[in-house]
Amino acid sequence: MKILVGAAAMTASMILVAPSAMAGDMFGYSGLGATTGRYDDSTDTVTACGNDYHGGYAQLKVQQADGSWAEKAPVRTGARTCYSERRDVQRENAMLKLVICQLGDWGQTQYCETKTFSGA
Secondary structure, eight states: OHHHHHHHHHHHHOOOOOOOSSTTEEEEEETTTTEEEEEETTTTEEEEEOOSSSEEEEEEEEEOTTSOEEEOOOEEEOTTOEEEEEOOOOSTTOEEEEEEEEEOTTSOEEEEEEEEEEOO
Protein backbone atom coordinates (compact mmCIF):
# COMPACT_ATOMS: atom_id res chain seq x y z
CA MET A 1 0.00 0.00 0.00
CA LYS A 2 2.80 2.45 0.85
CA ILE A 3 4.41 1.84 -2.53
CA LEU A 4 1.18 2.63 -4.39
CA VAL A 5 0.54 5.79 -2.37
CA GLY A 6 4.14 6.93 -2.91
CA ALA A 7 3.89 6.31 -6.63
CA ALA A 8 0.61 8.21 -6.83
CA ALA A 9 2.08 11.15 -4.93
CA MET A 10 5.13 11.16 -7.17
CA THR A 11 2.97 11.13 -10.28
CA ALA A 12 0.85 14.02 -8.99
CA SER A 13 3.93 16.16 -8.43
CA MET A 14 5.55 15.52 -11.81
CA ILE A 15 5.26 17.96 -14.67
CA LEU A 16 4.19 16.54 -17.99
CA VAL A 17 4.80 18.50 -21.14
CA ALA A 18 3.89 16.85 -24.40
CA PRO A 19 2.61 17.99 -27.77
CA SER A 20 -1.12 17.73 -28.29
CA ALA A 21 -2.99 17.57 -31.56
CA MET A 22 -1.96 21.16 -32.32
CA ALA A 23 1.76 21.66 -32.91
CA GLY A 24 3.43 23.63 -30.16
CA ASP A 25 0.56 23.17 -27.72
CA MET A 26 2.09 22.28 -24.35
CA PHE A 27 0.53 21.21 -21.07
CA GLY A 28 1.91 20.72 -17.58
CA TYR A 29 0.81 19.55 -14.16
CA SER A 30 2.33 20.34 -10.80
CA GLY A 31 1.72 20.05 -7.11
CA LEU A 32 -0.83 18.23 -5.03
CA GLY A 33 -4.27 18.25 -6.59
CA ALA A 34 -2.92 18.80 -10.14
CA THR A 35 -2.40 22.54 -10.43
CA THR A 36 -1.99 22.98 -14.17
CA GLY A 37 -0.29 25.27 -16.62
CA ARG A 38 -0.18 25.40 -20.38
CA TYR A 39 1.79 27.08 -23.12
CA ASP A 40 0.34 27.37 -26.61
CA ASP A 41 3.16 28.21 -29.03
CA SER A 42 0.80 29.03 -31.90
CA THR A 43 -0.65 32.00 -29.95
CA ASP A 44 2.20 32.59 -27.44
CA THR A 45 -0.36 32.13 -24.65
CA VAL A 46 0.48 31.00 -21.12
CA THR A 47 -2.35 29.62 -18.97
CA ALA A 48 -2.35 28.87 -15.24
CA CYS A 49 -5.12 26.89 -13.53
CA GLY A 50 -5.66 26.40 -9.82
CA ASN A 51 -6.90 23.24 -8.18
CA ASP A 52 -9.79 22.95 -5.72
CA TYR A 53 -7.79 24.50 -2.86
CA HIS A 54 -4.87 26.50 -4.27
CA GLY A 55 -4.12 28.94 -7.05
CA GLY A 56 -1.86 28.24 -9.99
CA TYR A 57 1.26 29.91 -11.39
CA ALA A 58 2.84 29.46 -14.82
CA GLN A 59 5.90 31.23 -16.19
CA LEU A 60 7.57 30.95 -19.58
CA LYS A 61 11.33 31.40 -20.02
CA VAL A 62 13.00 31.81 -23.42
CA GLN A 63 16.63 30.91 -24.07
CA GLN A 64 18.59 33.79 -25.59
CA ALA A 65 21.38 33.56 -28.19
CA ASP A 66 24.01 33.91 -25.41
CA GLY A 67 22.51 30.96 -23.50
CA SER A 68 20.82 33.05 -20.79
CA TRP A 69 17.08 32.77 -20.08
CA ALA A 70 14.68 35.71 -20.52
CA GLU A 71 11.82 35.37 -18.03
CA LYS A 72 8.37 36.40 -19.15
CA ALA A 73 5.95 37.83 -16.58
CA PRO A 74 4.22 34.98 -14.72
CA VAL A 75 0.51 34.22 -14.99
CA ARG A 76 -1.32 33.66 -11.68
CA THR A 77 -4.83 32.56 -10.87
CA GLY A 78 -6.92 31.57 -7.88
CA ALA A 79 -8.35 28.22 -6.85
CA ARG A 80 -10.85 26.61 -9.22
CA THR A 81 -10.08 29.09 -12.02
CA CYS A 82 -7.88 29.37 -15.10
CA TYR A 83 -6.36 32.53 -16.49
CA SER A 84 -4.44 33.09 -19.75
CA GLU A 85 -2.22 35.89 -20.99
CA ARG A 86 -0.16 36.39 -24.13
CA ARG A 87 3.62 36.29 -23.68
CA ASP A 88 5.27 37.20 -26.99
CA VAL A 89 8.21 34.97 -27.91
CA GLN A 90 10.40 36.81 -30.39
CA ARG A 91 13.09 34.11 -30.67
CA GLU A 92 11.04 31.53 -32.56
CA ASN A 93 12.49 27.99 -32.45
CA ALA A 94 14.39 28.82 -29.25
CA MET A 95 14.48 26.48 -26.28
CA LEU A 96 11.67 27.24 -23.83
CA LYS A 97 11.06 26.45 -20.18
CA LEU A 98 7.61 26.25 -18.63
CA VAL A 99 7.58 26.63 -14.86
CA ILE A 100 4.37 25.55 -13.14
CA CYS A 101 3.71 25.97 -9.42
CA GLN A 102 0.96 25.75 -6.90
CA LEU A 103 0.30 28.99 -5.01
CA GLY A 104 0.35 28.68 -1.24
CA ASP A 105 -2.08 30.29 1.20
CA TRP A 106 -0.13 33.59 1.12
CA GLY A 107 0.53 33.61 -2.63
CA GLN A 108 3.99 32.06 -2.46
CA THR A 109 5.00 29.51 -5.09
CA GLN A 110 5.36 25.91 -3.95
CA TYR A 111 5.66 22.46 -5.55
CA CYS A 112 7.23 23.97 -8.67
CA GLU A 113 8.23 21.89 -11.65
CA THR A 114 10.09 22.95 -14.80
CA LYS A 115 10.14 21.37 -18.24
CA THR A 116 12.44 22.44 -21.08
CA PHE A 117 11.29 21.95 -24.68
CA SER A 118 11.91 23.31 -28.16
CA GLY A 119 9.69 26.11 -29.41
CA ALA A 120 8.09 25.87 -32.83
